[in-house]
Amino acid sequence: MNKKTKWFLGIFFGLILLILIAWQLVKNFKIEKFLEEKAQTELNKLWPNRVAFDFDDLTFQFFSKNASISNVRLTIFSESGADTLANLKIERITANWASYKDFFTDDTIKVKAIKLNKVFSDVPFDFEKLKPKAYEDAGSSTPFKIAVGDIILSNSELNFYKERGEQTGQFTSAYELVIQDVFYDSEKEFKPAGGGIGAVELKTSAMDYYLPDGFYRVQIRNTIFRPLVGEAQINDVLLKPVYDWKEFAAKKEVLTSYIALKIDSIQLKDIALPKGMIKAAIAEEIRVYQPSLSVLRDKNYILPDDRFVPIIIDQLEGLELPVFIRKVLVENMFIEYIEKPEGKQSTGKITFNDLTGTIRHFTNIADSVEALDASLEILASAKVFNKAVLSAEIVYGLQTENGDFSATGSLEPMQLTAFNDFIGVVLPVNIQEGQNDGVYFTFSGTRYSTTGRMRFRYSDLKINVDSEKIESQFIRNSLAFLANVALPKFNPRPNGKFRVGQINFERDTRKSMFNYWSQSLVTGFKSTLGASAPAEIEQNRNSNEEESFWNKLGFGKNKDKN
Template sequence: MKPVWKWIIGVLLALILIVLGVAWYYSRNWKPIVETKLKETVTNATNGLYSLRYDDLDLNVAIGNVTLKNAELIPDSAVYRQMVANKLAPNSRYHIKLASLKVRSFNLWDVIKNRTLFIKTINFESPDIHMIQEYHAYNDTIVDQKSKTLYDNIKDVFSAVNVRDIKIENVKFKFSKIEEGKSSDIVLDSIGINVHDVLVDETSIDDSTRLFYTKMVEIDVPGFTYDLSNGIYKAKFDRLKINTQEENVLLTKVEYSPKMSKAVYFKTRGQNVTMAVLKFDTLRFEKLNFKQLIDDQQTIAEHVQIKNGSVSLYNDKRYPKKTVSKVGSSPHQQLMKVQKLIRIDTVFVDNIDVLYGEHSAKFNREGVITFNNANGTITNLTNDSLHLQQQKQMKANLSAKIMNAGSLNVQFGFDMLSKDGAHTYKGTLGPMQATSFNRILKPLLNVEIASGNIRKVSFNMSANDHRNWGDFRFDYDHLKISLLNAPGSDNEKKGIASFLVNQILINDSNPDANEKYHIGKVNYRRVPEHTFFKTLWQSLLEGIKQCAGISKEREAKLMGTAEGAKNILDESKNVIKKTGNFFKGIFKKKDKDEKKEK
């Protein structure tokens, strides 16, 4: 038996030595072959655009490990310019540096026998990626020449390549966009990327469960701030997370705002150009089509969630406003003008505070109106003309607390294919105190609501580029207003004028004292220079005035009364005579009204 054991042990030792010898031979003699083939493959696969350089290639065939040290993928600028001249250059090119590239656990036998390469893991150490984007219009039009797939480039060497996991950590990424010879840069640090189950074979490119050969790509980008090209605004976020398998994108602490204070902003612009500040805790895309986004820059998603944030808009009337026609610039018309396709089934708005502030040139004060805790949905948000042939309506159903008091519910309907911007809006406002609106009325109009109980408001309106029309209902009681003197005056309120306005010119309730219920029949012709939302407000204001009994004649009388009272207070001569004449005019107006009623 002893010789048998010796024979067995001898055979095993011989086999081990043979394996080690073969491994050593291939490691020693395949290295130059692999190096040559690797560089050749990179050059051929990119039509000479890229070359591969590195300091050392450590190849251990026995355990299936490869380490590439100080590797660099370098684009050739001369080749790129020639490709541009021939209209063959891609829009993007890359310059990539790696401290090391580690390939672990590949099977040499499968490579030799079956021409298949399976790799357990690939690790990229300290990658530095510079992506340069330079737009070429011909890339949008050339479709007759089918580009090579990744499989086409490797099929002469391998019939299939499968990598279970790719880990790329602490990535430094620089994005440079070149437009009209000028470059703008975005720099990101400490990006984490995990790629799972990469398969390159004859059929994987058509596998609907894969995105560019992969089953899943996870990307984690830490926060960054980007100065926009106009030099005024900045955009930033705290974190960006992408998961291609779940088809989700999550951004946290998103902000779009000027880089300066409100005062400096308007001074810098030199015009009354709306200043916008947008802040959201959460911005999430769900079921986002990454392939369409990457290939065609099309945004197609099932859901978008905007949660916990604010939208603040400011104007300053101390600065001149550029008077241009806003006809054709309603929200839905602006969406249809976007060059790239957008199709989102539903946008969920969750707890967003909306504020509009305006600084008065006449009174040098800022008034604000707020819509607190806005919630709701926007459905069929798209500029896809083919999709809109089936469903042309984009709808918004939103609710908020106006001035953090009354419950406002509004439904918009936008005809996306209408040539004249047709749309509808209807809504209701629940009970609240009218004095809540003094935050905007007093600073901007120098008028104050002394008291007033709003029971309900409802409206149902249709509109287009030129006109808004519909019914407006306003149920209220105990409405009293105070006309104010100029800021800084010893006596803030115009007592006589306020008394006359409340007694004669407006109805203190609806139904009024004669139990007549007033309904606003709005037919408002748009001022072309007014924005969509200003036109909407002016239309609703027309309904408010009609319900309050303020006809155009009474409105003119109201303005005359305020100015007349100012003269009374400013001029001390003939106070009694002026007051008598004033009342005389009022009673004449009252007699005319009584005759009309009869």
């Protein structure tokens, strides 16, 4: 027997002996129990007398180069000990390594993969309840380094709750998490994006969140999030009320919007994760595909006097989370607004199809605003009743004290009878005929009022007012101008005069920004139709109708020709 063979046999039988000794240690000295008690002791330093930890089985497979722990359970109790605050259950944790030679190299523990299967977490949204007690254990901490190829959480579920046992504020989601190339040095600050982690991918499915207001829930089919490369994909988003329309209104007891929103997908690009990971929301671009928004308002309920809705830039500034989103793109959106008039069961509806829009510089970070000298810009276009394109551009100054903004836009020609789907139900008015030949508007405003001009060209307008349907004094007053003023059928008139509408509106701060913008436009339409003073009366000097009209009245006959 040569020397190499002797060495080989010696090492081989030595390893077998070590394995047998190790097994006896596990069996006789109860290493499993030791690990449980050690973990319990360390956890008690963080949550004194508030934590319970145990597991079922510890397995070490020498030749397979892996170890596993099954059925790990961690429970954190309230300070009184009467209630369970958080639960963590892991069906199995498995660690494996490529070779024993590389396990300890250059003072670094090298692990090929750590896999956690069926991780279930049940924790409160209020993390302050779980805040551990700080402690120092000087002298017992040994510096170490560890490198892990993959950390994989599979078949896992996460549950957050606001109040134990209540549906309101509850969040649930299935998820899978893969973290690659992790390196940790106990003597240095851990920087995930600075070499501490190579890649992260989080996949979620069946996400369900009941909003804290108790009236809405959000469901998301699946998401993919890669934070270190700044990408995210969110698919099949649904925001819907918890109750049906009637029960929703009855529980609210005041006038409010019943909203349902569906989004096919959302893409986020160039997401930045600053220090603190979730202390800011920063993204270069967000794309929203095929959203569908339905808004219903029941006017049988009153609007409370104490309600106050801030304008969009004040809402943005009031966010606790710093936000910078350079661009939001919306593609192929559908919007419907449904209104149930006071004292009626029928509803009026207006729709906007094929909406595309862009929002630029959505930010409340002062340094970004000053550096870019930026304004919040909203550009959108959509087909009204799927017939004519309405385009608008709204610009808000981000450095103004009064909430200054400007708006411009237009509506392409269309038959005005299309608006009967809304006007014919909400008001006792029916447009019998009429053609919109083009609308152009521009106005500016502050937090509380707007002023501007509207050029509304129309022809062959004929409106019928059904007095039998006028049930309330409020509606009678609002329609008095229709009952007592003969509406011009044309603008410009046959005599060549063109009435420029005056936009002038005082905001009702109980209502939304969309109401502010739309009601500003309504004042322009009313002014054009004669309900209020115009901004200007323009005269078409080349109109033959103008000359014949004045001649018929006997004024200035052939005066200019002599």
